[in-house]
Structure formats: structure tokens, C-alpha cells
Amino acid sequence: MNSTPLRIHLVVxxxxxxxxxxxxxxxxxDKVYLISKKEDDEGKDYLEENKxxx
Numbered sequence: 077m078n079s080t081p082l083r084i085h086l087v088v089x090x091x092x093x094x095x096x097x098x099x100x101x102x103x104x105x106d107k108v109y110l111i112s113k114k115e116d117d118e119g120k121d122y123l124e125e126n127k128x129x130x
Contacts, residue, residue, distance in 0.1 A: 082107060085099065085100045087111065089117075091119050108130055110123060
């Protein structure tokens, strides 16, 4: 049984890549939850790129 707590990142997606992907990888996040407004959000391209990186 693993007693180490998970490192979870909750991130509101904006118009940035480094703030999300770089931070999650540097901090060795076990799980990342990306939060966006809606399907037709103007930041959808950034959401998709962050998902691809992660």
C-alpha cells in the first residue's frame, strides 16, 4: 500500500501553456485537472495543446 499522497493540480485554462504544463511536469503532478468555461471557449486551442503536452 502506497502511503504517499498524490500531487494533484487543479488549473483553470487560460491563454497560457507554460503556467499549466510546465508547472505540472516540474512538480511531478500525479493528476492534472484542466478546467475550462465551455466547449466554444476562446482558449480551447490552449486547452488542447496543454492536454497534448501532458
